[in-house]
Amino acid sequence: MLNKIIVAVQKSDFDLNSEMETLKLKTEKAGAVVIFVGKVRDLEDDKLKYLEIESFEELAKSQIKEICDDAANKWDLEYILVKHRFGRLKINDNIVLVITSSKHRKKAYEASEFIMEYLKSNVPFWKKEVADKTQRWVENS
């Protein structure tokens, strides 16, 4: 079992450079690092004021941990990090960070996509878009 799994559900932003430095200290045998960042985007037909992300923190953390364990079993990874934010975010603010690292790139890419797909509909976060003219809870497409 991979012991380099880091999971956080937090209000604060994350810092890519410091995450990379931490990762490098623990992954000397890995040659690939895949970093996925999800960020807040503006709407097509309205101007977003802010995105409110609600979370069931404890359950979200345990659900993410579970999917990271699954990914670690499925692919031979050196490191997995998932940090998901909640609270009120503006356009371009970071929402989620997924870092996967493996000896070669294929496993890290596949694991990253697997984790993100799961995060979309199996972890208790809810997004509300508050814009100039409208506000609505986001639904999965």
Add this chain to the structure above:
Amino acid sequence: MGKVKLKYFSRIRETIGKTSELVEIKSTNIQDLIEELQAMGEQYSVLKGRDFAVYSAIDQNIVTDVKTSIEGATEIAFFPPMTGG
């Protein structure tokens, strides 16, 4: 069955107007609990899931079967489909 803490999230929280409440319940599964809660006000009809799917978690374990037993549970959460990422 005794007292249980109910938690509501997202659209369900907005409709019911509370984030959580401590309620004395008799039901022994999710389906019966939703019926039982209807007596507390019409806002609880949101839990019937007519407009969107309603998920629940018993002591922080997500359940998909409304017949799942809630006996011995201390916390039951209700929420709409999740939209993370």
